[in-house]
Amino acid sequence: MTKVEGSLLVITLWLVTILSVLAIAIGRYLSVEIRVTKYHLAHDQAKAMARSGIYMAAEQLRQDATQEETKRADWLGESWATPSSVALEGRSSEGRITIEIVDAERKLNLNALDAAQLQPLVGSADAAAAIVAYRTVREVPGEQPPFYAAKGAPISVMEELLELPRMTPDIFEALQRAAFPFPPSVPVKVNINTADEDVLQAAGLDSAQIAQLRILRQGSHYLVQIGGMPQTELGDAQVPPFLTEPAFAAIADRFGVASSVFAVTSVGRVDAPRVSYHVEAVVQRAADARMTIVSWKEW
Numbered sequence: 001m002t003k004v005e006g007s008l009l010v011i012t013l014w015l016v017t018i019l020s021v022l023a024i025a026i027g028r029y030l031s032v033e034i035r036v037t038k039y040h041l042a043h044d045q046a047k048a049m050a051r052s053g054i055y056m057a058a059e060q061l062r063q064d065a066t067q068e069e070t071k072r073a074d075w076l077g078e079s080w081a082t083p084s085s086v087a088l089e090g091r092s093s094e095g096r097i098t099i100e101i102v103d104a105e106r107k108l109n110l111n112a113l114d115a116a117q118l119q120p121l122v123g124s125a126d127a128a129a130a131i132v133a134y135r136t137v138r139e140v141p142g143e144q145p146p147f148y149a150a151k152g153a154p155i156s157v158m159e160e161l162l163e164l165p166r167m168t169p170d171i172f173e174a175l176q177r178a179a180f181p182f183p184p185s186v187p188v189k190v191n192i193n194t195a196d197e198d199v200l201q202a203a204g205l206d207s208a209q210i211a212q213l214r215i216l217r218q219g220s221h222y223l224v225q226i227g228g229m230p231q232t233e234l235g236d237a238q239v240p241p242f243l244t245e246p247a248f249a250a251i252a253d254r255f256g257v258a259s260s261v262f263a264v265t266s267v268g269r270v271d272a273p274r275v276s277y278h279v280e281a282v283v284q285r286a287a288d289a290r291m292t293i294v295s296w297k298e299w
Helices: 003-066 115-122 125-136 158-163 169-178 197-202 207-218
Strands: 084-089 094-103 223-225 261-270 275-285 291-298
Touching: 003 094, 003 261, 003 275, 003 291, 115 125, 115 169, 115 197, 125 158, 158 169, 169 197, 197 207
Parallel strands: none
Antiparallel strands: 084 094, 094 261, 261 275, 275 291
């Protein structure tokens, strides 16, 4: 082999090495780009699925209100009260929508509770007073403002309370279970068919009355009327006795049997790559079954 041939061989080997390195680098770059592109596609798919779940829930609630046998009342045995899951198959991957509908009127109106009513829920007189002050105190020019930022208006979302003094995670969790910040325009009554026992107690029922309701629910029965002549879905059969007592009449206006405001959580999940997207919305159902989205939050 001559010196020229040896030089050409070395140059050729170097070129092959450089091209190999470039090919590997390009391959890795394209692999990352492909993975990123797949993730963005899956993210968009999960987002679209989660958003569509809110509208699916609204349609389910609308259809429920048009059913002759159920439109007079809402109770925990209805189809919307059980979380549902829908499997979907996209062009590139499979996904699933999980929908949960919660009757917001099974909770107390956070914007209407006074400090005495809030204290048993939060377990602290100071925290209860801070919540009321946050809703009601308005800054006046020339006066010393409170040491925290008061809104001086109804609470819109529960997360507003996280900035209040003495608001611990435990207190916030207890409030979320028992209260809901209803819009001022919504006339709210606690749904006696769906409310938890601690909410019923906070609304004015005693333990004996709550026990009677518990027996009614355990029999898969519910009330369709509590004013005048109380009735269950079977008529006046098995009506809890306390509903006809004079003591209940004093607080009867706090309760209802049908709901118009619902909190909906929709989660879209894609399997490959594994991506999830959450949407939370509050929907309001009018007397004629028209649905309105009151609030919307997604992440």
